[in-house]
Amino acid sequence: MAYNVLSGTVNSALTTGSLTVAGTFLGDGSQLINTPGPTTVTPGTPADNRIITFTSTSGKSIQGEQNLTFDGSVLSVTGQLTASVGVSASVFYGDGSKLTGITGGGGGGGAVGSQGPVGALQFHTASTGLSGSGNLIFYTGSVAPLSNYLFLSGGISMRRAAVSTNPYTASANDFFLGVDTTSTAISIELDTSRFEAGAYLVIKDEGGNANANNITLSASASTIDGAGTMIIESAYAAINVYTNGTSWFVF
Numbered sequence: 001m002a003y004n005v006l007s008g009t010v011n012s013a014l015t016t017g018s019l020t021v022a023g024t025f026l027g028d029g030s031q032l033i034n035t036p037g038p039t040t041v042t043p044g045t046p047a048d049n050r051i052i053t054f055t056s057t058s059g060k061s062i063q064g065e066q067n068l069t070f071d072g073s074v075l076s077v078t079g080q081l082t083a084s085v086g087v088s089a090s091v092f093y094g095d096g097s098k099l100t101g102i103t104g105g106g107g108g109g110g111a112v113g114s115q116g117p118v119g120a121l122q123f124h125t126a127s128t129g130l131s132g133s134g135n136l137i138f139y140t141g142s143v144a145p146l147s148n149y150l151f152l153s154g155g156i157s158m159r160r161a162a163v164s165t166n167p168y169t170a171s172a173n174d175f176f177l178g179v180d181t182t183s184t185a186i187s188i189e190l191d192t193s194r195f196e197a198g199a200y201l202v203i204k205d206e207g208g209n210a211n212a213n214n215i216t217l218s219a220s221a222s223t224i225d226g227a228g229t230m231i232i233e234s235a236y237a238a239i240n241v242y243t244n245g246t247s248w249f250v251f
Contacts, residue, residue, distance in 0.1 A: 045063050051064070136150075136151070137150075159175045160178055161178070163186060170194070181209040183213070188215065190243075205235065211233055216230075
C-alpha cells in the first residue's frame, strides 16, 4: 500500500483464513474483536500511594483512590471496611463502640457470666471470665432512693499490718496496726502526704505491754488533735485516727 494510514471499510474477501492489514487505523473501531486494549492508561486523580481502581466495565478508565492508600507497609482506608468472612489482625486500634458479639473485655476477652442486678460490681471468675455479684452493689442516683451508695451483703476484712520494728511508718495500705510491745517501745510515724483525705487507721497494743513499752504516734509535719505526738500507755489500749489530708484526728 502507498500509505501507512487506512481509512474506510476493509472486508476479507476470503471465506476462510484471515486478512492481515498493517499500519494505523483511524475512525470507528467498535466492530473490532479480540483487541488487546490500549497499551497505556492515564489514570484520573493520580497521587502518591493511591491504589488504582477501574471506573468503567470496559477496563479503559481508572483512577487513584484518595481514600484507599498503601505506602508499602500500612494500608489506610478512609470510610467503611466490609468483609464477607472476617478480618484478622494481631491488634486492633480505635473506637470499638459499633462492634457486636463481643464476649469479653480487653486483655484477652472471655466469657461473661451473670451480670447481676443493676449496679453489681463485676469480678474475674477465671483468667478471662467476668461475672456480676449481687452481694456487692454500687447504687447511683439513677436507682432511687439511694445515691452513690455501696451495698455489701456479707463480712468485710481489712488489711492488718504487724508492727514490731521501731520506728514504723504507716502507709495508705495499712488499716489495722497490730503493735507488739512485748519487749520494746514502738514509735509510729503518721505522714499525711501518704494518705488521701478520709483515710483512717486503727492502732492496737496487741503485745499488751504498752504501759511499760509505750506506743508513740508522731505526726510528720502535722498534728494529732492539735499535738505533735500522742502516746498509748495502757496495756491493750487502742486508738482510732483519721486524716483530713493535712492533720490527724482521734475518734
